[in-house]
Amino acid sequence: MKRQYTFVLAATLVVVGLSVFAFRWLVLGFPVQRDQETPVWTVESAISFDSGPGSIKVNLHIPTLTPGFRTLNENPVSRGYGFSLNYGTGGREAQWAIRRADGPQTIYYRISVFADATSKQSDTTPPFPPLPTINEPFRTAVEVIVAEVKEHSADTASFTSELLRRMNDPSPDPNVELLRSEAKTNADFVQTVTTILAYARFPARAVHGLRLEGRQSDAQILTWLEVHDGNDWRYFNPATGAENLPANFLVWWRGNEPLVYVEGGSNVKVSFAVQDYNLDTVAIASSQAEQRGVSLSDFSLYSLPIQTQAVYSVLLMIPVGALVMVFLRNFIGIETFGTFMPVLIALAFRETKLFWGVVLFCLLIALGLSIRFLLERLRLLLVPRLSAVLIVVVMLMLLISLLSNRLGTETGLSVALFPMVIVAMTIERMSVLWEERGAMDAIRAGLGSLLVAVAAYICMGLSWLEHLIFTFPELLLVALALVVMAGRYTGYRLLELRRFRALADS
Amino acid sequence: MFALARKLHQAGVLGLNERNANFISRLNPRQLYPLVDDKVLTKEIAIAAGMPVPELYGVIDSQHEAETFAELVAEHEKFVIKPAQGSGGDGILVITGRSQRRRDSFWLSSGLMITESEIAHHISNIVSGQYSLSGNPDKALIEYCVQFDPVFAAVSYQGVPDVRVIVYRGYPAMAMVRLPTRASDGKANLHQGAVGAGVDISLGETLSGVLSNGLVEDHPETGALIAGLRIPHWDFILQSSARGYEVTGLGYLGVDMVIDSQLGPLMLEMNARPGLNIQIANRAGLRPRLARIDQIYDASAGPEERARIARREFPANKQTSIEF
Numbered sequence: 001m002k003r004q005y006t007f008v009l010a011a012t013l014v015v016v017g018l019s020v021f022a023f024r025w026l027v028l029g030f031p032v033q034r035d036q037e038t039p040v041w042t043v044e045s046a047i048s049f050d051s052g053p054g055s056i057k058v059n060l061h062i063p064t065l066t067p068g069f070r071t072l073n074e075n076p077v078s079r080g081y082g083f084s085l086n087y088g089t090g091g092r093e094a095q096w097a098i099r100r101a102d103g104p105q106t107i108y109y110r111i112s113v114f115a116d117a118t119s120k121q122s123d124t125t126p127p128f129p130p131l132p133t134i135n136e137p138f139r140t141a142v143e144v145i146v147a148e149v150k151e152h153s154a155d156t157a158s159f160t161s162e163l164l165r166r167m168n169d170p171s172p173d174p175n176v177e178l179l180r181s182e183a184k185t186n187a188d189f190v191q192t193v194t195t196i197l198a199y200a201r202f203p204a205r206a207v208h209g210l211r212l213e214g215r216q217s218d219a220q221i222l223t224w225l226e227v228h229d230g231n232d233w234r235y236f237n238p239a240t241g242a243e244n245l246p247a248n249f250l251v252w253w254r255g256n257e258p259l260v261y262v263e264g265g266s267n268v269k270v271s272f273a274v275q276d277y278n279l280d281t282v283a284i285a286s287s288q289a290e291q292r293g294v295s296l297s298d299f300s301l302y303s304l305p306i307q308t309q310a311v312y313s314v315l316l317m318i319p320v321g322a323l324v325m326v327f328l329r330n331f332i333g334i335e336t337f338g339t340f341m342p343v344l345i346a347l348a349f350r351e352t353k354l355f356w357g358v359v360l361f362c363l364l365i366a367l368g369l370s371i372r373f374l375l376e377r378l379r380l381l382l383v384p385r386l387s388a389v390l391i392v393v394v395m396l397m398l399l400i401s402l403l404s405n406r407l408g409t410e411t412g413l414s415v416a417l418f419p420m421v422i423v424a425m426t427i428e429r430m431s432v433l434w435e436e437r438g439a440m441d442a443i444r445a446g447l448g449s450l451l452v453a454v455a456a457y458i459c460m461g462l463s464w465l466e467h468l469i470f471t472f473p474e475l476l477l478v479a480l481a482l483v484v485m486a487g488r489y490t491g492y493r494l495l496e497l498r499r500f501r502a503l504a505d506s
Numbered sequence: 507m508f509a510l511a512r513k514l515h516q517a518g519v520l521g522l523n524e525r526n527a528n529f530i531s532r533l534n535p536r537q538l539y540p541l542v543d544d545k546v547l548t549k550e551i552a553i554a555a556g557m558p559v560p561e562l563y564g565v566i567d568s569q570h571e572a573e574t575f576a577e578l579v580a581e582h583e584k585f586v587i588k589p590a591q592g593s594g595g596d597g598i599l600v601i602t603g604r605s606q607r608r609r610d611s612f613w614l615s616s617g618l619m620i621t622e623s624e625i626a627h628h629i630s631n632i633v634s635g636q637y638s639l640s641g642n643p644d645k646a647l648i649e650y651c652v653q654f655d656p657v658f659a660a661v662s663y664q665g666v667p668d669v670r671v672i673v674y675r676g677y678p679a680m681a682m683v684r685l686p687t688r689a690s691d692g693k694a695n696l697h698q699g700a701v702g703a704g705v706d707i708s709l710g711e712t713l714s715g716v717l718s719n720g721l722v723e724d725h726p727e728t729g730a731l732i733a734g735l736r737i738p739h740w741d742f743i744l745q746s747s748a749r750g751y752e753v754t755g756l757g758y759l760g761v762d763m764v765i766d767s768q769l770g771p772l773m774l775e776m777n778a779r780p781g782l783n784i785q786i787a788n789r790a791g792l793r794p795r796l797a798r799i800d801q802i803y804d805a806s807a808g809p810e811e812r813a814r815i816a817r818r819e820f821p822a823n824k825q826t827s828i829e830f
Contacts, residue, residue, distance in 0.1 A: 382634035490524035497510050504513035
């Protein structure tokens with residue numbers, strides 16, 4: 001029964017730990033590797049115009065649904081204008097308003113986005129478009145073209161491609177030429193195509209956006225065609241009829257309405273500037289979690305002050321050291337001083353680095369031991385003797401630091417970071433063991449402790465592991481589950497196999 | 507490696523992890539540990555239950571009393587000083603006599619001389635907790651020095667040989683004799699270099715011995731043959747050990763007995779975490795015997811009955827005996 005409970009408990013811990021981990025990794029996008037960076041683009045649209053005498057209202061279409069991108073943040077920048085956000089047919093509209101303004105005005109709208117291939121953001125299925133009213137002679141031309149294209153197509157996509165091919169034909173037939181003559185700009189052309197598609201009862205609309213590539217001071221709006229095939233919106237290049245969306249295409253607004261509409265101003269110009277930079281993936285994930293109101297973001301250690309973070313990045317590795325400890329003691333069977341002393345020694349090694357850590361530690365223990373044996377002759381009581389050892393250890397540390405400073409190496413200075421209480425306790429325990437069980441046992445246990453400390457240090461120093469646990473502290477639940485399971489391991493320890501080896505030869 | 511583990515498992519060898527998880531944690535409630543970890547307490551409850559123990563001369567539990575130990579032993583030539591909460595025989599001082607020339611000096615069992623002030627220092631070390639399991643302040647016991655029965659004289663180098671019996675749920679399951687050597691400094695502890703010899707529970711006769719995990723036929727110092735020694739008072743030893751279950755309530759218990767030439771078997775100490783080397787000494791695994799005891803366990807059986815059943819159930823030739 002107890003065994004089952006243990007198993008259930010461990011399984012629960014693993015499931016909870018891994019689910020939280022998976023959610024934060026896959027959904028919120030916390031990085032599993034250190035120093036992952038995500039490219040971020042900041043797009044700034046500047047609307048400049050000359051103010052008229054009366055009140056001014058500026059309406060600007062801003063990104064709403066952005067396939068392939070997610071919004072990191074956005075902010076309108078304007079002086080003295082009231083700001084409001086509305087939803088129109090083309091998506092969100094930012095509106096700035098002011099009672100009166102003098103001279104040329106510039107209003108900025110800034111948005112930062114990052115690429116996210118999982119961002120589909122398709123909107124709802126549109127109704128069939130009403131039959132557009134088209135005046136002659138265009139009506140006849142549209143009718144003829146629709147009838148011809150229908151002949152040569154099977155479904156929405158092929159109809160659209162075929163239509164675009166014909167509309168772009170370098171040697172167009174008269175009907176196409178008539179329709180094309182009306183379209184002066186690319187946007188007008190797309191509008192004409194959507195009208196034809198609406199006449200054929202296909203929901204279609206223009207999509208306007210920017211190609212984000214590097215730093216651009218004056219990015220141009222591109223217009224693409226979007227057609228709904230009953231399930232999804234599909235994108236077509238209006239110039240070629242190919243079905244695709246340009247790489248890094250940030251959809252800004254949809255429909256045939258103009259980008260900006262200024263009431264009470266004149267000489268309106270809109271320009272887009274794009275700037276790209278890389279942002280730490282953790283920061284993006286945190287802000288995403290915040291935007292979604294996910295309470296797990298409070299769980300993130302990145303919200304702590306930097307100094308506290310530094311402390312925790314060390315503290316969170318202690319369970320890893322404990323895992324190593326459990327493994328080496330219960331599965332291998334290595335003897336150590338105390339239960340967690342090796343882990344604490346390993347922590348001390350972090351400051352001195354491994355080689356010098358081991359050298360200095362051995363040096364301290366050896367010197368301390370010899371002095372402890374000298375003290376033994378004085379027959380001091382336990383507590384004063386321990387205190388004496390402690391004081392001697394501090395003096396030894398001081399001596400080593402001063403000597404190494406004189407010799408010009410910095411390593412010796414870090415010896416002061418050894419927890420001297422641990423060194424003193426190790427010396428005391430080792431000397432008692434030395435007297436009682438002999439030098440062999442004492443040295444064996446000392447080496448065992450050192451071995452475990454080194455193993456723990458190496459595991460605790462794995463930077464990917466440190467990052468993983470710091471970013472996903474819920475993985476400690478998995479560590480807990482492992483330790484709980486290890487607590488029910490009743491098999492032999494590796495070194496026991498050697499010890500009982502003789503009993504196996506039956 | 508796995509083949510070796512499987513072989514050991516088939517031989518019924520108990521490992522530390524299994525001992526701790528399946529036996530000690532299940533059968534030895536933590537709150538009962540003080541009964542065996544504190545030798546003063548052990549002695550008290552053993553006397554109350556009628557188990558024979560070495561006579562207690564005195565207990566010293568404070569630093570300033572350390573100097574007064576001489577008064578406690580004024581009438582005794584031989585005595586033993588040990589920490590009440592010591593483990594593995596650490597901190598035990600065996601005084602075998604007083605120096606004729608200098609009244610303030612004593613002979614140690616090793617033949618060395620020790621002064622009164624050195625003994626007092628040792629006692630104060632004990633009291634300050636140097637040898638206690640937890641490092642907490644401890645008490646020093648001064649007690650009767652056992653005059654061991656000559657049966658083991660030929661196979662002991664100084665010190666006191668003792669008999670360790672593993673008692674499972676009140677039934678003696680396995681036994682060994684621990685013989686001090688020069689290396690063990692007169693202590694009867696296997697990991698300090700003492701020789702362990704398995705005991706045929708049915709007959710009360712020693713099997714051949716082991717020294718640090720290897721087989722030995724003869725005692726390393728005395729050269730005498732270890733196997734085939736008939737242990738006196740064997741019935742009484744088994745019964746006393748079995749009684750340890752009632753006395754302590756511990757289901758997995760190690761009972762250490764010594765055989766005094768005049769007083770017979772005396773219980774020295776009991777252990778809630780007895781070691782597993784006894785399996786090597788007996789060249790047999792513990793698990794099949796523990797399983798057998800689980801089968802025949804009878805809550806109403808008294809210590810004498812349980813000792814009798816153990817003699818019936820565990821003869822050496824029925825053991826999973828292993829040729830070296």
